[in-house]
Amino acid sequence: MNDSSIKIMNKSFNILDKRRATLLQDEATIKLKERVKNIRENSVEHISPLLEKAQEKLQENGIEVILAKDAEVARQTIYQLVKEEDLVAKSKSNTAGEIQLTEYLESKEVKVLETDLGDRIVQFDASRPTHPIGPACHLDMGKISEIVSDRFQREVKAEPRAIMDSVKKDILEKIPQCKVGITGANSVAAEDGSLLMVHNEGNISLLTMLDLHIVLVGIDKLVPTLEDAVSVVKLETIYATGKTVPAYMNVVSSPSKTADIEQILLKDMYGAKKVVVIFLDNGRSKALKEKKECLWCIGCGACIVNCPVYTTLGPDFGYLRHLGGRGIVLSYFIDNDEVCYDSGLFKCTLCGLCTVECPMEIATNNMLEDLRSESVKKGIYPEKHGEIKENIKKRGSPFKPGT
Amino acid sequence: MSRERVKKISDATEELLKRAKVDYRILDNEGCCGSVLLRTGFQEDALEIIKETFKNLKGEKVLVSCAGCYRTFKEDYPEVLGETLDVIHTSHLFLELIKQEKLRLSMDEKEVTYHDPCHMGRHMGEYETPRQIIRAHAKLVEMERNQEKARCCGAGGGVRSAFPELSSEIARMRMDDAKSTGAQSLVTCCPFCVHNLESVQEGYIKSSDTVAEDKQGSMNIMDLSQFLLERIKVEED
Numbered sequence: 286m287n288d289s290s291i292k293i294m295n296k297s298f299n300i301l302d303k304r305r306a307t308l309l310q311d312e313a314t315i316k317l318k319e320r321v322k323n324i325r326e327n328s329v330e331h332i333s334p335l336l337e338k339a340q341e342k343l344q345e346n347g348i349e350v351i352l353a354k355d356a357e358v359a360r361q362t363i364y365q366l367v368k369e370e371d372l373v374a375k376s377k378s379n380t381a382g383e384i385q386l387t388e389y390l391e392s393k394e395v396k397v398l399e400t401d402l403g404d405r406i407v408q409f410d411a412s413r414p415t416h417p418i419g420p421a422c423h424l425d426m427g428k429i430s431e432i433v434s435d436r437f438q439r440e441v442k443a444e445p446r447a448i449m450d451s452v453k454k455d456i457l458e459k460i461p462q463c464k465v466g467i468t469g470a471n472s473v474a475a476e477d478g479s480l481l482m483v484h485n486e487g488n489i490s491l492l493t494m495l496d497l498h499i500v501l502v503g504i505d506k507l508v509p510t511l512e513d514a515v516s517v518v519k520l521e522t523i524y525a526t527g528k529t530v531p532a533y534m535n536v537v538s539s540p541s542k543t544a545d546i547e548q549i550l551l552k553d554m555y556g557a558k559k560v561v562v563i564f565l566d567n568g569r570s571k572a573l574k575e576k577k578e579c580l581w582c583i584g585c586g587a588c589i590v591n592c593p594v595y596t597t598l599g600p601d602f603g604y605l606r607h608l609g610g611r612g613i614v615l616s617y618f619i620d621n622d623e624v625c626y627d628s629g630l631f632k633c634t635l636c637g638l639c640t641v642e643c644p645m646e647i648a649t650n651n652m653l654e655d656l657r658s659e660s661v662k663k664g665i666y667p668e669k670h671g672e673i674k675e676n677i678k679k680r681g682s683p684f685k686p687g688t
Numbered sequence: 689m690s691r692e693r694v695k696k697i698s699d700a701t702e703e704l705l706k707r708a709k710v711d712y713r714i715l716d717n718e719g720c721c722g723s724v725l726l727r728t729g730f731q732e733d734a735l736e737i738i739k740e741t742f743k744n745l746k747g748e749k750v751l752v753s754c755a756g757c758y759r760t761f762k763e764d765y766p767e768v769l770g771e772t773l774d775v776i777h778t779s780h781l782f783l784e785l786i787k788q789e790k791l792r793l794s795m796d797e798k799e800v801t802y803h804d805p806c807h808m809g810r811h812m813g814e815y816e817t818p819r820q821i822i823r824a825h826a827k828l829v830e831m832e833r834n835q836e837k838a839r840c841c842g843a844g845g846g847v848r849s850a851f852p853e854l855s856s857e858i859a860r861m862r863m864d865d866a867k868s869t870g871a872q873s874l875v876t877c878c879p880f881c882v883h884n885l886e887s888v889q890e891g892y893i894k895s896s897d898t899v900a901e902d903k904q905g906s907m908n909i910m911d912l913s914q915f916l917l918e919r920i921k922v923e924e925d
Contacts, residue, residue, distance in 0.1 A: 591833075593840045593858045594847075632854060634847045635727055636806040636840035650845075657729030667850035670728045678733060681719040683849075684692050 286413070286599035290423040294415050294599060297422040298590045304527035314523055318644045321520045325581045325645055328508045332573060332580075335475040335507040336564065342478030346539045347552075349561040356384035356619075359565050363499060366561060367395055367465050374460055376482075376489045377401040378469030379417055379584060380501050380565060382606025383619065386467070397467075398459050400488035405452055409436045413600040417586040417608065418525040423599065456488075466492025466557070470502040471521060471584065472514035473562075478538055480562065481514040483522065485532040493537060498557035500537070503565050505580040511536065517583055524585035524644050568618035576652050579614045581645040588639035588649065594632055604628040610639055610649040617656050626665050630657060689879040690753045690911075691718070697753050697879050700913035701778055707920065708790040710781075712751065717744060721752075723760040728846040738768055750775045753911065755807035755878035756844075762812065777808070779817045779877050779912055786821065793825050793919040799871040800826040800915070803862065803885070804838035805878035818877050818912055825919045829869045839865055841876075843884035859888040866907060873908040875915045885909050 286294075308314055328335060340350045353359035363386060367373050373390065375381065375397050387397040387408070399405040403421035407414050410432045414420030421429065430443035433451055441451045468489055470480040480500050482489050492498065508514050515534065522531045541556030552558065572579055589595040589609040594602050603609050604616035604624070610633050617625040635650040643649075660666060673683045690697040705712050719741040725734035742765065750773055752758050761775040785791045800822055808814045815835045822828045833839045842848065842858025863885060866874045876882060889906040910918070 591837070591839070593842060593861065594854065596861070597854055597857045631728070631845075631850055632847060633845055634806070634840045634842060634855075634858070635845035637810040638806075638837070638840065641810065641836050654727060654729070657727075658731040659729075661729035661731070666729060667846070669850045670730070670846055673728070673846075673849055674725060674730050674733055677720050677725060677737060681717070681737075682692055683689075683720065683724050 286415075286423065286601060290412075290415075291597070291599050293425045293428075294423040295596050297416075297419065298596065301419075301527060302590055305524065308523055308527055308529065314520075317516060317520050317523075321516050321583065322581075322645055324508055324513045324516060325583065328513075329505065329573065329577050329580045332504055332507060332569075335509065336504055339473060339475035339478065339507055339564075342476060343480075343562055344478075346478040347542075347560075348478065348480075348537075348539065349559065351561065351563045352566070353563050354566050356565075356567050359384050359501065359563055359567070360386060360389045362563055363467070363501070364390065364393055364395070366497065366499060367467075368393070370395055370463070370465055372396045372398055372459065372462050373465040373467055374398045374400055374463040374492050374495065375466070376468040376484065376492055377404045377420065378467075378501060379606040380469050380503050381467065382414070383503075383567065384501070384565065385605070386501070398456060398463060400456055400460070400486075400492065401484075402449060402452055402486060405456065406432060409433065414606060415600055415608070416589070417584055417606070460491055460495075464496040465499060466495040466497070467499045467501065468492055470500050470506060470562075472517045473502055473507050474509065474511040474514045475507050476509050477511045479511050479514065480537045481511070481518055482535045482537070483518045483531045483533070484535070485526075487533060489535050490533060493535060494556050496558050498537065498540075498560045500560065500562045501565060502562065503567070503569060505569050505582070520644055521583045521585045524583075524587045568615070568620075572615065572618040575618070576614060576655070578647050579611055579618075579649075579652060581647055582611060582643075583645060585644065587642045587644065588647070591642055592639055593634060593636060594629070598629070598632070602629040602632055610653055611647060614649060614652045614656065617659075622660055622663050622665050625656065626660060630660055631667050631670070689756070689883070694879040694883050694911070697882065697911040697913055700911065700917045701751075701753055703917055704782070704785075704791065704913055704920075708785045710785070710790075715744060719744060721754075721757040721760045722764070723756040724846065726760065726764060727844070735768060738765065742769060742771060742773065745773055746771075748774070751778060751781060752776075753778050753877070753879060753913065755805035755812075756880060759807040759811050777814070777817075777877065779808075779814070779821065782912060782916055783817050783821055786824070791916065791920065793916060794922050795824070796826050796919065796922065798826055798873065799829045799869070800873045800875055801829050801831055801866050801869045801871040802834075803831070803841065803866065803874055803876040803881055804835055805876055805881045806838070806840050806844055808877060809835060809838055818875070821912065822875055822915070825916075826873075829871050831865045831869055833865055841878075841881040841884045843880040848880070848884055855884060856888050859884045863888060863907070871907070873910060873915070875910050875912055877912045879911065882909055882911050 415423040433441045603612035613628045616628045722734040722738040842855040848855040
C-alpha cells in the first residue's frame with residue numbers, strides 16, 4: 286500500500302482510538318469483556334458439540350445447513366446455489382473475503398453487488414480493505430469522489446453526503462434485480478438455532494428480504510445461546526467502533542413465516558423463502574488442535590489499530606481479510622507455510638501490544654514465535670536470520686567480527 | 689548487543705560500577721543469551737546456546753544492560769531449562785546504588801522522556817524502576833503511548849536484521865511520539881532500542897558512538913547508564 290493511503294488509514298485509526306478510549310475504561314465494558322472472554326474460551330473448547338447442536342436446531346427451525354471443509358467446497362456450494370443468477374447482493378464478510386467469494390463468483394459470470402458503502406467503494410477501486418469494520422479507512426474523500434465519479438461516469442462531489450447518496454441510489458436500483466442475499470454472521474447461537482448479524486447501514490435487513498439468504502460463517506463463531514451471541518457482538522461493536530451498540534442487530538432463526546390464519550403455518554411472508562447456512566472449517570479444526578487461542582477472536586480489529594507493523598505496512602501484513610498478526614496465524618492453518626511466510630510471519634516485532642489491545646487478550650506474539658519455529662524446521666526463514674544464527678553458533682555473538 | 693554495537697552503554701555502565709565501588713567482572717567467554725535465536729524460530733540452536741550460557745553463568749550474580757537478555761534469562765530459561773539464574777537488570781542495580789547513596793547525582797530541570805522497551809515493559813511488567821530513577825534526577829514527561837501501551841521501537845523479533853526499512857519506519861514513528869513531548873532527551877534501558885531509535889535520527893553516523901545531540905531537531909537518545917553518568921559528571925563540575 287502506498288504512503289498516502291497508510292497516512293489516511295492511520296488518521297482514521299487515531300480518530301477511532303480516541304473515540305473508544307473512555308468507553309474501554311468503563312466498568313460496564315470491563316464486566317462485559319470478562320463475560321465474553323469466558324463465553325469465547327468455553328465455546329472454542331466445545332466447538333464440535335456446539336456445531337452438532339447448531340445443525341440440529343437450525344434444521345429444526347427450517348434452515349438448511351451445509352458443512353464446508355475448505356474454501357473450495359464453500360465456493361462450489363455457494364456457486365451451485367446462485368449459478369442461475371446474473372447478480373447477487375452481498376454484505377460485508379471477512380469469511381467471504383477469506384474464501385475470495387466475490388472474485389470466484391465474478392469469474393463464473395455471477396456479478397456481486399457489495400451493499401456495504403465502504404466495501405462497495407473498495408470494490409470500485411479494486412484495493413484491499415484495511416479494517417474489518419471500516420474497509421475504506423485508507424481512502425480520503427477526494428480519492429473516494431474520484432473513484433465513484435469514474436465508476437458512474439459523472440461528477441460526484443468530494444462531499445460525504447453526495448458520495449453516499451450516489452452509491453446508495455445505485456445499490457437500491459440494483460437490489461430488486463437480486464434474488465439472493467449473501468451475508469456472514471457475527472455470532473451463531475447453537476442451542477437456539479439463531480444467526481446474529483450486526484450492521485449499521487441497514488443493508489443486511491434488505492438482504493434478508495430476498496428469496497434466498499445464504500449465510501457463510503466460520504465454525505469458530507459458535508456460542509451456546511442467543512444471549513451469549515448478543516454479548517459477543519456488543520463487545521465487538523464497542524472495540525471496533527467506540528459505540529456501545531450498532532444500529533442494527535438482525536437475528537435470523539427461520540425463513541419468513543406466519544401462523545395468523547387459524548394457527549396454520551404458512552411460509553414465505555415478507556422475508557426469505559429459504560435460508561442456507563454454510564459452516565466453514567477451512568483449517569479451523571487444525572487451529573483448534575494446535576493454537577486454539579486464535580479462534581477466540583471476535584473480529585473487532587482492535588489488534589491492528591495500534592500495531593506498529595500494521596500501521597506501517599497496512600493489509601500487506603496479514604492474510605486476505607484476516608488482517609495483522611492473528612491473520613498470519615490463521616494463514617498457517619488455512620493455507621501453508623509459504624503463504625504464512627508471505628503474509629508476514631517474520632515481520633512481527635513480537636512487541637505484544639496487540640495482546641494488550643485485544644479484548645480476548647490473544648497472545649499473538651507467542652503464537653507467531655511458535656509458528657516461526659515450525660517454519661524454520663522446514664527451512665523457510667529470512668536469509669539474514671540464517672547468517673545471524675551461524676554467527677551466534679560460531680562465536681557466541683549475532684555479529685560478524687569487525688562489522 | 690551493548691558490548692559489540694552500542695559500546696557507550698557498556699562503557700557508561702562500567703564507569704558507574706567503578707564509581708560506586710561495585711565488585712564486578714566481565715566474563716572472558718561472554719556468550720549469547722539465546723534471545724535472538726528464540727525469537728526468530730531457531731529453537732534447537734537456541735537450546736544448545738542456552739545450555740552453554742547457563743553452564744557459564746550458573747552460581748554467578750548476573751548483571752545485564754539488555755532488556756532482551758533480561759527477559760530471556762528470567763522468563764525463557766526457567767521455561768526451556770527448568771533452571772533459574774540470579775539475574776538483575778542495570779536499572780535495578782542503579783536504583784539500589786542511588787538509594788544506598790553510592791551514586792550521588794544532581795537534579796536537573798531538563799525534560800526527559802522515557803521509552804519502555806517491550807522486553808522490560810509489556811513482557812516483564814517493569815515500568816516503575818527506570819521511571820523512579822529518572823524522576824529523581826530530571827523532569828519526566830511521558831509520551832502519549834507509554835507503559836503498557838508503549839509503541840515498539842521496531843527492532844524486536846528479528847525485524848531489524850531481516851526487514852531494516854520496516855524497522856526504521858517504526859523507529860521514526862516512535863521518535864515522532866518522543867519529539868511531540870517537547871523533551872530534549874529520550875532515556876530507555878535496552879541497547880536494541882537505543883541503536884534502532886538513533887539510527888533514524890538525522891545526522892546519524894553508523895557505527896559511531898557519538899551522540900547526535902547538537903543536530904537540529906534530533907534528540908539525545910540515551911541508555912539509563914549514560915543518563916546517570918551525565919548527571920554525575922554535572923555534579924562533579
